[in-house]
Amino acid sequence: MKSKVIERIAAKILIEKYQLLENFYPDLLSGITDIIQKGKIASRFPYIEMKEDEISILIKAKELSELKIIELWNNQDTEEFRALCSIYFDIATLLDKDFEFKNEEEIYELIKIISFGYLGEHNHFVKNYLISKKELIENISVPEQWNSRLLVTIFKGIVCLVAKHSWKDIDNAVILINQLRKEQKDFESKFLNTVNEDSRPYGSAELVSLYHFAKTVEILGQYLLEGRVNGNEFDIENKIKYHLSVAKEFANASANIVLEMLYKYFEAFSIKLINIKTMENKVTPNQIIELINSLPDSEKHIFIENGKYWVTQEWLCGAFAGRAFVNEILEDAVQEMIDYLYKHIGHDSMVGNSVTKSGFPNLERVKQYCTPVESEQD
Known part of the structure; x- marks a missing residue:
């Protein structure tokens, strides 16, 4: 009822x-x-x-x-x-029933669907939609023509960020962009040689535009993984805005107005995604891994057994209140532990007492709490 x-x-x-x-x-x-x-x-x-x-x-x-x-x-x-x-x-x-993602217009449209979906507070629906298209998207062939190859690979990277099933998916987005860098030297010159002389400035401008678009996806992936970009967690929005402003400028120079508008939408989506990430969980698995590795006996708290990663929170809560988190992917095991620790903030239990006293999620305070204090010598 x-x-x-x-x-x-x-x-x-x-x-x-x-x-x-x-x-x-x-x-x-x-x-x-x-x-x-x-x-x-x-x-x-x-x-x-x-x-x-x-x-x-x-x-x-x-x-x-x-x-x-x-x-x-x-x-x-x-x-x-x-x-x-x-x-x-x-x-x-x-x-979108007839979409086969074999042309730029359909790729543009799906990026627009993702962007407007997030701006309309449809985050969960966007993820489910992309999951429903998973096989179709995975089967998109990557073209030989460099500008199309850039667009399709960037698009696949965006899908990895939004429809992520695990932290490995986000990592895959960054890997895709890095692969483009390796391919650039061979594919770029071939592409420009196929463009007639009068159109070459437009083709070059479009490539520069797409390079900055790719950089934006890489920055988003790095931020979702690390919680910061190049050691500065507060500069993420400015980095996104800078690269997309350059992308828009060169899209305009290439006379690709549709692509220019797409960047406008994608910028708003990116900032929305960043804000959601900030609100959901400031602590990332990689930050916790880095913290554990900096502590004594770290090998007792992160190890591999029977082909799976084991992570314990004994480094924070002690052996008596310890618990292990197991997963085939290290970051996912750590994420389970992070979620567990958040739930115990202020909880009336041994674990809750340790988590609260440590200052979690302030990792600087947590490190001070976990670092043994050496006694002064007379």
């Missing part, structure tokens, strides 16, 4: 959200709420088909949503802006 009430409330909220779009464009999108609802049902039940004119209206609604999002771009904290971004995500994911 309770679940049915919740479903009815959720349905009412959705209807009100789509009504917002209809209110903005009453002459162009009359009845759009019903069409979107039908599209959602059709996506779940194959025997219900959308008519061609209904699909055309959905396409128009998606385009008009984007126009209104741009109009409200400087008001991103408003409910209207977030609602419009989530509407774009909802409609766009109804229109």
Whole structure:
């Protein structure tokens, strides 16, 4: 009974959200709420088909949503802006049935879906959507043409960051970008040699633009892994804004206005992702690993047994209240321990007492708490 009430409330909220779009464009999108609802049902039940004119209206609604999002771009904290971004995500994911990701336009669209999904507070839905497309995305062939190769690889890196199943996925995003660096020398010259002389400045500008886009994805990956970038956890937003501002400048110089707008959306998404990461968990596995390795007897607290990583929190809570966390991936085992420690802050127990006294999650205080104090010699 309770679940049915919740479903009815959720349905009412959705209807009100789509009504917002209809209110903005009453002459162009009359009845759009019903069409979107039908599209959602059709996506779940194959025997219900959308008519061609209904699909055309959905396409128009998606385009008009984007126009209104741009109009409200400087008001991103408003409910209207977030609602419009989530509407774009909802409609766009109804229109992607024929996507094979074999051209730039479809790659652009999916990056836009990710960006607007996050800006519309649809983080969980974005991840589930990408997971549903996992096989299709993994099977995208990486083109030989350098500019397309850059775009597809960057896109795959973004998917690794957003749809991560483990810390290894984030690491894979950074690996993908590093692989592009190794390939640059061979592929770049071949690409520019195929471009006619008049178009070469535009082609070169597009490459520079994509290089800075790739750098942005690498920075995001490093931040999600380490909690900082090159030792400075406070400069992440400025680094993102710098590289994307250069990317936008060169996209404009290459006359690729669609790519320029995409960077604008991706910048807002990146900052959103950073803020979510900051709020969710300031302590990262790599920071804890670094801390444990700096303590005496660290090999007793991180070790491999039967092909799996074992991590204990005895370094913090003592052997009597110790517990081991086991996983095939070291960072995931450490993440389980971090989650465990957070749950015990202020908890009335031996573990809770140690965690609270240590000052966790302030790792500087934790290190002082765990470091033996040498007695003074007379």
